Amino acid sequence: xxxxxxxxxxxxxxxxxxxxxxxxxxxxxxxxxxxxxxxxxxxxxxxxxxxxxxxxxxxxxxxxxxxxxxxxxxxxxxxxxxxxxxxxxxxxxxxxxxxxxxxxxxxxxxxxxxxxxxxxx
Amino acid sequence: xxxxxxxxxxxxxxxxxxxxxxxxxxxxxxxxxxxxxxxxxxxxxxxxxxxxxxxxxxxxxxxxxxxxxxxxxxxxxxxxxxxxxxxxxxxxxxxxxxxxxxxxxxxxxxxxxxxxxxxxxxxxxxxxxxxxxxxxxxxxxxxxxxxxxxxxxxxxxxxxxxxxxxxxxxxxxxxxxxxxxxxxxxxxxxxxxxxxxxxxxxxxxxxxxxxxxxxxxxxxxxxxxxxxxxxxxxxxxxxxxxxxxxxxxxxxxxxxxxxxxxxxxxxxxxxxxxxxxxxxxxxxxxxxxxxxxxxxxxxxxxxxxxxxxxxxxxxxxxxxxxxxxxxxxxxxxxxxxxxxxxxxxxxxxxxxxxxxxxxxxxxxxxxxxxxxxxxxxxxxxxxxxxxxxxxxxxxxxxxxxxxxxxxxxxxxxxxxxxxxxxxxxxxxxxxxxxxxxxxxxxxxxxxxxxxxxxxxxxxxxxxxxxxxxxxxxxxxxxxxxxxxxxxxxxxxxxxxxxxxxxxxxxxxxxxxxxxxxxxxxxxxxxxxxxxxxxxxxxxxxxxxxxxxxxxxxxxxxxxxxxxxxxxxxxxxxxxxxxxxxxxxxxxxxxxxxxxxxxxxxxxxxxxxxxxxxxxxxxxxxxxxxxxxxxxxxxxxxxxxxxxxxxxxxxxxxxxxxxxxxxxxxxxxxxxxxxxxxxxxxxxxxxxxxxxxxxxxxxxxxxxxxxxxxxxxxxxxxxxxxxxxxxxxxxxxxxx
Numbered sequence: 001x002x003x004x005x006x007x008x009x010x011x012x013x014x015x016x017x018x019x020x021x022x023x024x025x026x027x028x029x030x031x032x033x034x035x036x037x038x039x040x041x042x043x044x045x046x047x048x049x050x051x052x053x054x055x056x057x058x059x060x061x062x063x064x065x066x067x068x069x070x071x072x073x074x075x076x077x078x079x080x081x082x083x084x085x086x087x088x089x090x091x092x093x094x095x096x097x098x099x100x101x102x103x104x105x106x107x108x109x110x111x112x113x114x115x116x117x118x119x120x121x
Numbered sequence: 122x123x124x125x126x127x128x129x130x131x132x133x134x135x136x137x138x139x140x141x142x143x144x145x146x147x148x149x150x151x152x153x154x155x156x157x158x159x160x161x162x163x164x165x166x167x168x169x170x171x172x173x174x175x176x177x178x179x180x181x182x183x184x185x186x187x188x189x190x191x192x193x194x195x196x197x198x199x200x201x202x203x204x205x206x207x208x209x210x211x212x213x214x215x216x217x218x219x220x221x222x223x224x225x226x227x228x229x230x231x232x233x234x235x236x237x238x239x240x241x242x243x244x245x246x247x248x249x250x251x252x253x254x255x256x257x258x259x260x261x262x263x264x265x266x267x268x269x270x271x272x273x274x275x276x277x278x279x280x281x282x283x284x285x286x287x288x289x290x291x292x293x294x295x296x297x298x299x300x301x302x303x304x305x306x307x308x309x310x311x312x313x314x315x316x317x318x319x320x321x322x323x324x325x326x327x328x329x330x331x332x333x334x335x336x337x338x339x340x341x342x343x344x345x346x347x348x349x350x351x352x353x354x355x356x357x358x359x360x361x362x363x364x365x366x367x368x369x370x371x372x373x374x375x376x377x378x379x380x381x382x383x384x385x386x387x388x389x390x391x392x393x394x395x396x397x398x399x400x401x402x403x404x405x406x407x408x409x410x411x412x413x414x415x416x417x418x419x420x421x422x423x424x425x426x427x428x429x430x431x432x433x434x435x436x437x438x439x440x441x442x443x444x445x446x447x448x449x450x451x452x453x454x455x456x457x458x459x460x461x462x463x464x465x466x467x468x469x470x471x472x473x474x475x476x477x478x479x480x481x482x483x484x485x486x487x488x489x490x491x492x493x494x495x496x497x498x499x500x501x502x503x504x505x506x507x508x509x510x511x512x513x514x515x516x517x518x519x520x521x522x523x524x525x526x527x528x529x530x531x532x533x534x535x536x537x538x539x540x541x542x543x544x545x546x547x548x549x550x551x552x553x554x555x556x557x558x559x560x561x562x563x564x565x566x567x568x569x570x571x572x573x574x575x576x577x578x579x580x581x582x583x584x585x586x587x588x589x590x591x592x593x594x595x596x597x598x599x600x601x602x603x604x605x606x607x608x609x610x611x612x613x614x615x616x617x618x619x620x621x622x623x624x625x626x627x628x629x630x631x632x633x634x635x636x637x638x639x640x641x642x643x644x645x646x647x648x649x650x651x652x653x654x655x656x657x658x659x660x661x662x663x664x665x666x667x668x669x670x671x672x673x674x675x676x677x678x679x680x681x682x683x684x685x686x687x688x689x690x691x692x693x694x695x696x697x698x699x700x701x702x703x704x705x706x707x708x709x710x711x712x713x714x715x716x717x718x719x720x721x722x723x724x725x726x727x728x729x730x731x732x733x734x735x736x737x738x739x740x741x742x743x744x745x746x747x748x749x750x751x752x753x754x755x756x757x758x759x760x761x762x763x764x765x766x767x768x769x770x771x772x773x774x775x776x777x778x779x780x781x782x783x784x785x786x787x788x789x790x791x792x793x794x795x796x797x798x799x800x801x802x803x804x805x806x807x808x809x810x811x812x813x814x815x816x817x818x819x820x821x822x823x824x825x826x827x828x829x830x831x832x833x834x835x836x837x838x839x840x841x842x843x844x845x846x847x848x849x850x851x852x853x854x855x856x
Contacts, residue, residue: 009636015643022652054632083635084628086686086693105639105675108646 003115004029004046006037006063007081008055012104016050016081019108026112034058038066041073048119050102053082053093064096079118081106127361131332135325142321146314153310157303164296167289170220170227174282174289177213180206181238181278185271188245192252203249210238221285230285234278241274336363343370347377394486397479400447402426405481414469414488416462427484432458432466443482447475456489468493516591516610522603524549524565536591536612538584549608554582569595569606578613589614627685634678642671680810687817692738694821696846699736701771702729705762707736708743712751716760721751725762730771733846738818742826745811746775746838753779753836772841782830791816791826815840823847 003020005028007013017028029044031037035058041049049067053060060080067073077099082089085103093101100118102111126134184206191199214235221227248267336357343353353374357367388395388408394415395408403426407419415422415430431439435457442455454472461467472485510517516533520526526544534540537552550556550564556579558564571577572595580588592611597604645668647653649661656664686692705725716723732739743762750760754777763774782790791812819826822842830836 009640011640012636012643015640015647018647018652019643022647022650083632083639088693104635105642108643108652109650 001026001048002029002044002046003027004031004037004041004044004049004076006031006034006040006049006055006060007052008033009052012052015108016106016111019106019111020115022109023112034060034063034066037063038070038073041067041076042070045072046076048115049076049078050081050115051078051098053080053084053089060093061096064098068097077119079115125360126332128333128363131328131361135329138325139318139321142314142318146318149310150307150314153303153307157300157307160296160300160303163292164300166220167286167292167296170217170289171286171293173213173217173220174286177210177217177234177238178278178282180210180213181241181275184210184242184245185267185275188248188252188267192248195252200249203245207242207245210242214238217285224288227285227288230281234281234285237274237278237281241271241278244270244274332359332361333363336361336367340367340370343367343374347374350377391485393488394484396422396427396484396486398427398482398484400480402428402443414461414467414486415459430459432460434458442471443473446473446482449475459486466490514611516608516612518544518549518608518610520549520606520608522565522606524561524568524606527605533610536583536610537581543584552581553579554588555580568593572608573597581610590617623685627682631678631682635675638671638675638678642668642675645671677810680814683814684810684817687814687821692817692821694735694738696733696735698731698846699734699739700729701732701739701764701773702727704734704736704739704743705764705773707740708747709762711740711744712747715748716751719751719754720756721754722759723747723751723762724759726764728764728766730764730766730844732771732842732844734822734842735818738822739842742815742818742840743773743775745815746840749811749838750775750777750779750836753777755779766844769844770841771844772839774837774839776835776837778835781832781834782828782836783832787828787830790828 003026005013005016005020007016007030010032013030013032017030020026020028029040029046031040033055037049037051040046051060051063055063058066060082064078067076067078078097079100079102080093080098081102081104082093083104084093085101090101100121102114102118106114184203187199187203187206190196191203214231217231217234218228221231244267336359339354339357340363346353347370353371356371357364391408391410392413394410396411397405399405403424404422407422409419411422412418428436428439439455439457446453453474454470456468456470459467459469467488468490470487470489472487474483475481476483510530513530513532516536517528517530518526518533519528525546525548529541529544533544537544548561548564549568550558550561553564553568556564556567571579572593574595576592576594579591579593581591582588590613592613594609596607596609598607599605645664648656648664649668683692709723709725712723747760747762754760758778761774761776763776765772765774816826819840819842824840824842826838826840828836828838
């Protein structure tokens with residue numbers, strides 16, 4: 001599985017990448033911002049995108065909107081990984097087109113299984 | 122009979138009785154006089170009859186004699202006389218016939234007499250003839266021959282005349298006697314009538330006096346007594362007009378007495394002083410209330426000048442007012458300060474009426490001291506209220522039932538940017554852009570639904586076109602002008618801004634804290650699971666410590682954020698029908714490791730009971746209560762979770778056998794950062810926020826939470842939540 005992580009925090013990208021690598025069969029692509037993320041999504045065609053909500057310049061909402069605009073990336077499931085965990089935030093993110101929301105801080109040992117659970121559901 | 126006669130009848134009696142008597146008297150007298158006349162006429166008639174009878178006799182006799190003379194002398198004188206006689210005799214018979222009238226007996230006699238006379242005259246005529254024919258002696262022999270027959274005839278005539286005049290002679294004989302009798306009768310009658318008249322007059326006089334004069338006199342006397350206010354004589358008997366009038370006088374007297382009694386009662390019992398003052402200012406009469414008002418009894422005031430009671434400062438005013446009232450130039454009421462006997466001041470309202478007839482003032486003095494005090498207090502209170510309203514930080518608008526602005530305070534002007542004059546008279550709806558403003562009535566209904574008796578958050582419009590948030594509460598009240606509404610308006614822009622900033626801050630802080638914690642926690646977990654390579658025991662220990670505390674820090678941040686959300690009423694809740702059994706199962710699963718670590722057994726009821734709740738939040742509560750129970754149980758101890766269903770409520774109890782909670786802490790422990798012992802945070806862990814969050818969560822479920830505990834006996838933490846969703850009314854009240 002190819003997973004694209006879009007987060008402006010370098011450390012979180014590293015941790016997430018390492019967390020996802022705990023289970024084999026996963027390759028991780030990193031993007032440091034929304035624009036970079038869209039570009040990498042178009043070029044790499046990941047199986048799933050883990051997207052941060054709060055980013056400078058192009059936030060998660062704009063990024064997902066851009067992804068949905070492109071026919072090549074429209075179908076890629078997007079999971080928000082965010083500190084925003086209110087029900088209203090979750091609803092909003094789902095309305096934007098996300099298939100799931102994971103909270104930060106996350107348990108690295110569970111990240112992979114949580115992603116799979118969302119994709120399976 | 123006298124008792125049932127009215128004046129008309131009595132008058133009639135007084136007039137009719139004498140009249141009738143007079144008429145009777147006249148009638149009888151007339152009858153008697155007629156009788157007397159008749160008697161006289163009868164006598165006269167009789168006399169005439171007798172006279173005419175005699176005349177007739179004489180005539181016949183004279184006729185015979187004349188014939189005899191003629192027979193003897195053949196003198197023309199005797200013949201002439203004879204002829205005259207012959208002429209006179211029928212005339213005499215005519216007279217007689219007229220005299221006898223219809224008397225049949227006399228008529229018969231007269232006829233016989235006439236017959237005899239006729240025979241006699243025939244005889245005389247024969248004799249005359251003989252005389253005229255014969256010589257000197259033949260005439261004489263004729264007369265001698267006729268004499269015997271003539272004598273018979275004369276005798277017959279004489280008898281007949283006797284018969285004819287018998288009645289008349291009788292009458293003539295009786296006449297004077299009868300007339301005298303009648304005269305006597307008349308005299309007697311006149312005497313009787315006079316006597317009767319006198320008696321009648323006396324009786325009528327008595328009657329008049331008794332039934333009218335005397336009664337009128339009583340009436341006059343009663344009218345005089347009524348005027349003087351004296352007791353009237355007893356009521357007159359009878360049903361005539363005088364008795365009726367007397368009855369009216371008695372009624373008037375009774376009414377006046379009653380009115381006088383009531384007037385006296387009013388005056389005697391009035392709280393106000395009722396008095397009369399002469400033109401010199403002296404009290405003439407004073408009611409007993411003066412004792413209360415001025416400490417002076419009426420008899421202490423009578424004769425004194427009323428100005429002695431007036432406070433010196435008001436003397437001039439009072440004198441002028443009294444003068445003006447006497448001249449009819451002024452209102453009849455004025456206020457003054459008066460001085461009591463004990464020196465205290467009393468404010469009095471005088472109501473005065475000047476009587477020109479009696480040359481005195483009739484006054485009512487009303488103590489208005491209390492009223493003045495109340496007015497003063499009211500003025501002060503109004504001033505206070507006005508100050509408060511003018512200075513309050515909450516906007517105040519009073520509208521009529523249609524929503525038209527009647528009053529605004531300065532804060533309202535400041536808030537909306539409109540001046541008072543610009544607001545007065547306008548409908549409130551122009552300030553509320555987000556409500557239906559198509560009809561004032563509809564607008565007011567909507568506003569009332571939202572804000573009457575509660576606080577509604579609304580957006581309103583400033584003069585400059587900006588909208589800003591307010592909290593509005595409407596209160597309905599009745600005024601003298603009708604139903605009114607008072608709107609209390611609080612500009613919550615600043616508060617909203619603060620809340621927004623706070624939320625932003627919290628959100629930002631939350632993000633800023635969680636972001637690095639994600640890296641820290643992630644790093645530590647990866648290290649502890651050996652994802653970055655095996656760690657030696659010490660490194661593992663240290664990493665585990667760091668990881669554990671990082672997780673604790675994350676929990677604290679979550680708790681603090683939850684508290685903030687609870688305070689703002691913004692804690693996420695997703696309500697549904699939830700089986701409490703599944704909540705307990707999940708909760709116990711969550712704390713199983715912790716319980717095992719502390720060697721505490723957890724037992725739970727497997728009762729199924731549905732509640733209307735956010736399952737995850739209830740798990741949060743139960744986990745928190747279980748964690749506490751485990752934390753404060755002895756090793757080897759047990760914690761029990763029980764479920765009870767009652768009506769529309771489900772109660773969950775978490776029972777431990779730990780140290781218990783002193784009574785004074787039972788309510789405090791639900792407050793923030795409160796723990797029974799300060800050292801608990803260190804020894805047992807925990808931030809002191811858990812129970813606060815549990816309370817907030819349960820309260821958001823419209824439930825209740827509490828603890829039953831005794832020191833040394835363990836504790837039972839319980840909460841109860843509704844088993845069903847709230848009704849629409851409950852929803853409205855809650856919101």
